[in-house]
Amino acid sequence: MKELFPMKQVNGFIFSMLLTVIALSVYFLDMSYSVALTILLVTAFIQAGVQLVLFMHAGESEDKTSIYTTTFYALSIALFTVFGSLLAMIWGYMF
């Protein structure tokens, strides 16, 4: 039975639950908007990293360079799309 629950996976699960609890603090505790948003950004991206590396075995195979390249490429397009649009349509800018 024990060999079916490797420490790596169990710890990853506990860690992801812990990150969820930390993220939840923005709802239950009183804090400023920028502090709360920072907490959410940090916990969400760590959480994504845990899933990617630990559970999706991203760094285990020979083609890990290709896997990381395609992921980071997609991620940078994603971030440019989100923040570029926010800059152009919500935050605004001045010349």
Place this chain on the structure above:
Amino acid sequence: MKLDHSQPLEYSTDQNRLNILGFWIFLGAEIMLFATLFTSYFVYEDRIGSGPSGADIFEITPVLIETIILLTSSFTIGLAIHAMRINRTKAMTVFLGITLLLGAAFLATEIYEFNHYYHIGATLQTSGFTGILLTTLGTHGAHVTLGLFWGAMILIQIMKRGLTPQIANKSFIFSLYWHFLDVVWIFIFSFIYLKGMM
């Protein structure tokens, strides 16, 4: 067929290795798909017109249930792949079965939530905000629904044919998909729900 026994079963042929890489590239496209949905969400978040805002309609309980269910299912599919790698077919089918049950429970909660939104007057047509909210949540929910059927087919194949390299490969790719849906949910949970409620 050439089998490389130094690799896990799902990586044992060249074709299998390429299938996995190909799926990562597909996941890259999925990241961009969800990025455009999040972009539209952030742009339309405050355009509530005469409809409700996020703070008015979000409820912490169903959201928390969905998050815990999906995180747990991501853990159990990880355990299924681990069991597969140590050749414990029976344990693998059990973990895969639990994952699918959790997926169904997630979907049931989300359907309850959508029904609730509908009854309090937050529909696709209400405002820019509710339109993009339901589109984003719905796209994720549609992915989970597809995953349920996909996972069920794999489960049937394992039970009928046992763990062949091909089925191990399919199972591993399915696990990548499932973990990815969990990652997307984490962002929905953080930047749609929690951000909307704080």
